[in-house]
Amino acid sequence: MKPDNIIVALATPPGRAALAIIRVSGAGSIALVSRLIPELTDISPEQARRLIHGFAYDSNGNLLDEITVIPYLAPKSYTGEEMVEIICHGGRVSGGVLISKLCELGAGVAEPGEFTKRAFLNGRISLSEAEAVAAAIEAKSELALKAAARNLKGELYEKVDHIRKAIKNLLALIEAEIDFSDEEINKTPFDEIAIEIAKQHERTRTILKSYDFGRGLNSGYKIAIVGRTNVGKSSLLNALLSRERAIVTEIPGTTRDTLTEWIEIAGFPILLTDTAGLRDTSGTIEAIGQERTKSEIDKSDLVIFMIDSSSGATAEDNEIYRSMEGKPILVVANKIDLN
Numbered sequence: 397m398k399p400d401n402i403i404v405a406l407a408t409p410p411g412r413a414a415l416a417i418i419r420v421s422g423a424g425s426i427a428l429v430s431r432l433i434p435e436l437t438d439i440s441p442e443q444a445r446r447l448i449h450g451f452a453y454d455s456n457g458n459l460l461d462e463i464t465v466i467p468y469l470a471p472k473s474y475t476g477e478e479m480v481e482i483i484c485h486g487g488r489v490s491g492g493v494l495i496s497k498l499c500e501l502g503a504g505v506a507e508p509g510e511f512t513k514r515a516f517l518n519g520r521i522s523l524s525e526a527e528a529v530a531a532a533i534e535a536k537s538e539l540a541l542k543a544a545a546r547n548l549k550g551e552l553y554e555k556v557d558h559i560r561k562a563i564k565n566l567l568a569l570i571e572a573e574i575d576f577s578d579e580e581i582n583k584t585p586f587d588e589i590a591i592e593i594a595k596q597h598e599r600t601r602t603i604l605k606s607y608d609f610g611r612g613l614n615s616g617y618k619i620a621i622v623g624r625t626n627v628g629k630s631s632l633l634n635a636l637l638s639r640e641r642a643i644v645t646e647i648p649g650t651t652r653d654t655l656t657e658w659i660e661i662a663g664f665p666i667l668l669t670d671t672a673g674l675r676d677t678s679g680t681i682e683a684i685g686q687e688r689t690k691s692e693i694d695k696s697d698l699v700i701f702m703i704d705s706s707s708g709a710t711a712e713d714n715e716i717y718r719s720m721e722g723k724p725i726l727v728v729a730n731k732i733d734l735n
């Protein structure tokens with residue numbers, strides 16, 4: 397089913413800003429908005445996709461804001477439907493007032509992602525392009541944004557579509573082989589078909605392999621800094637963040653709770669967690685902290701296991717290391733200046 401009801405939403409974040417953008421989509425959008433903005437009355441196809449300067453009024457003729465507005469005729473719009481983009485003044489009031497006036501006139505407030513959903517349902521963009529819109533908005537690093545932009549341009553879709561077409565061709569060849577196997581027509585040898593199948597299989601595997609990379613770029617990797625008390629875990633967190641985020645003292649057991657911050661390393665978003673040092677303890681708070689350290693280890697993609705190189709690996713270090721079996725571990729020897 398193709399939805400044709402009119403939806404409206406603020407496309408920019410609420411709050412103080414020079415400008416805000418309101419999007420309206422659905423058949424009849426232009427006529428609906430023209431009841432607030434007279435300059436949109438009787439838009440000709442030549443005026444579509446062009447910026448129009450105007451003023452917005454309420455139903456009593458009171459001036460609300462000076463605006464610019466872009467009308468789009470179906471199907472040449474983001475959603476593929478008739479659309480209007482209103483550029484009004486930012487701040488707390490203007491966008492909200494215009495949206496509530498449009499809702500009074502019959503528009504409904506869009507769900508998050510509904511414009512993109514309509515673009516997909518109307519065949520304007522592929523599923524991978526729709527996902528790329530979300531990935532671009534959520535991008536936590538420049539590298540993530542660049543990957544999303546490639547998919548916005550349809551790179552992933554093209555790769556998958558290429559494989560899909562090749563498989564359809566193969567299927568046609570195989571079916572022809574079955575249907576006309578007795579007849580003397582130009583036939584494709586089976587080994588050629590087998591080679592082509594292997595090629596498409598390999599291409600599919602390559603795309604699948606890129607999934608983990610893409611997931612890391614979008615959701616980030618979780619890295620926990622783990623080790624005995626006082627080895628310098630919080631000092632490493634602070635050094636990587638370039639600020640004194642965690643309390644560092646010479647007293648063992650300083651960090652009691654897990655502490656998490658986003659950082660970017662080589663373009664990858666990393667959720668870095670400092671944890672409570674592991675040791676035998678009778679303290680209730682410290683014991684709870686250590687339980688949290690253990691659950692943090694379970695959730696991590698990588699554990700930075702820190703040891704104090706001035707004392708070398710102790711029996712306690714060995715015990716902690718063994719308890720993390722199966723986890724990707726990066727061993728970091730700290731306090732090398734004391735050697």
Ligand SMILES: Nc1nc2c(ncn2[C@@H]2O[C@H](COP(=O)(O)OP(=O)(O)OP(=O)(O)O)[C@@H](O)[C@H]2O)c(=O)[nH]1
Pocket residue numbers: 624625626627628629630631632643644645646647648649650651652671672673674730731732733734
């Ligand atoms: N000499 C030296 N001291 C360090 C180094 N790194 C950290 N320290 C000191 O070691 C002490 C403990 O550092 P923290 O970063 O609090 O250690 P931690 O592993 O977080 O300790 P807990 O939170 O108790 O588990 C502090 O006095 C730091 O200044 C280092 O590379 N060399």
Ligand SMILES: [Mg+2]
Pocket residue numbers: 629630631642643650651670671673
């Ligand atoms: Mg600490």
